[in-house]
Amino acid sequence: AVAGFALSLLFHVTRTEVCPASCNCKSLGEMKGLHVNCSSRKLTEVPALPVSTKRLYLHNNSLTSVPPGALDSLRSLEEVRMSDNPWNCDCHILYLKLWLEDISAASLEDTRCASPAPVRMKPLRQLNGNELGVCRRLLPIKCLEFFWRDLILIAGTIITLILVAWALKFSKKLVCQINLSLYDSRGRLLGRHTSKNH
16 A cells, blocks of 8 residues: 555656646756746647746747646746736636736736736736626625535534434433333332232
């Protein structure tokens, strides 16, 4: 079991260190990281990137969004370029915006929206709550879903506890009745036994 776990871990590490087929990777030598160039490759989605990526170039592609969590493993990243992509700045762009705010202010400034029309050519950094209003409209629906889910879970828990309490109470009554009937039958037997002796 330990050997199997070690092999799967080794496979995971080596797989995440493999350079994507659509990119060009170069070692940075003593910096112990990779320069990963995926620019101008007509990419429509971000490929699985090596975790040791220090420089990442994704500019001049056909990227419209980045799935939440797709870039979280790049903890060694020091430089990133994502400009010249047709970014769709709707609710789904929030992950990329927040990620770039933490990683690279310069890249955030250079990354511009291609759609929808009201924010076309606007830097991702300048997007505000009004322009991402659809996210606010989605929030109450999500909250309502969680509310009903939690309400059903709470109701189910309460019903279960009531049934358990009723079952315990019923079982105690049953035990008491059995004990009383046993005591009564013993008393009658004892009475009969003493009357026979007399």
